[in-house]
Amino acid sequence: MSRDRRLLPNDPFFKIDLRAVSRLRSLEIQLSPNSIEDITLQLSHPAPLLESLTMEFNLNRPLLCPEIPTTLFDGDLSSLRELDLRYVRTKLPWRNMVNLTSFALMFVPPGFISVTQLLDFFESAPHLREIGLSSVPLVHGERNERVLSLTSLKKFIVRGSQQTSPLIGHLSIPVGASLETRIEQHSRIEDHLPRSLENLQNFLNFSQVLFHVEKWSWEIQLTGPNGHAHIASNNSLVFMSVLVPEFLIWFKTSTIDRLEVTNTTNLARNVIFQLLLPMRALRTLTIAGRETLAPFISALDPDMNPQNTPVCPRLKELVIRTNGEKGLNVDNVMRMRVARARRGAKLESVRIVGGG
Secondary structure (H helix, E strand, C coil), X not given: CECCCCCCCCCHHHHCCHHXXXXXXXXXXEECHHHHHHHHCCCCCCCCCCCEEEEEECCCCHHHCCECCCCHHHHCCCCCCEEEEECCECCCCCCCCCCCCEEEEECCCCCCEEHHHHHHHHHCCCCCCEEEEECCCEECCXXXXXXXXXXXXXXXXXXXXXXCHHHHCCEEECCCCEEEEXXXXXXXXXXXXXXXXXXXXXXXXXXXXXXXXXXXXEEEEXXXXXXXXXXXXXXXXXXXXXXXXXXXXXXXXXXXXXXEEECCCCCCHHHHHHHHCCCCCCCEEEEECHHHHHHHHHHHCHHHCHHHCCCCCCCCEEEEECCCCCCCCCHHHHHHHHHHHHCCCCCCEEEEECCC
């Protein structure tokens, strides 16, 4: 059901036999905010067969979002498998969501929903496999050591929300789950990193990491036998000097054996050295972009490092992607390779490829 304006008294929706609501299996509602009161009566009856519900109220001013009444389907949404709420206010009062596997909440006004309310809702839905939160500023009301285990979780996506870490810190995420975080432009990076890895089983033993940096954005992808994590931001490169130390603090980089770095222009050599130093298991390094190459080669050259010792002592393969750029100077690459071999950290393969 989709309407761009307030429902008129003669709208066909009001002619629906209320008993038909009990037979609904899927319902998508897209209305203007003023229509929430109009449909309350129609949707206050039980819908024991309803499996999928989407509610979206077209609105450019989120502070005026309508609030979903607690009487929706007689207050019982236990039959739902999928719930998608957009541009609505809700305190998530429903319990016994035993069948719910997919939940999305988007564009909620600030100050309306708390970490505690989300945790209570998640606890009532033990079979949740996919969770998506977008532009949901949370009130940080949970001060205790409560940890909620999401044993069935496969994918958790958080976008445009402020301070993800207070919520993530109260969740136990299982092996095999994927966590994706997209950070707001002016948000602090540390507000979106987990405060502890103790309960994030999917964050353990990452073996591959990808750093990708554009002029006004960056992303990190981490992959391993226990799961996948994707952290992205629209912040500019000036934040990279903060990102790398925070990354090293929170993620155990000593198990990483594959690292791919693209377009990290203007990233200081000392920051790169700090990034590579704990990666003692690294065996394959891929570098894309001519301007990215020079500071990494310098950091890998033991003659350029304190104590003249090589970082990444197990590094065996270096792949350089030119991305179609011309004028690549390989002299420093060869010099670095000789210096590493002289100190027992020989590179077995250096490949230069033209593709991106």
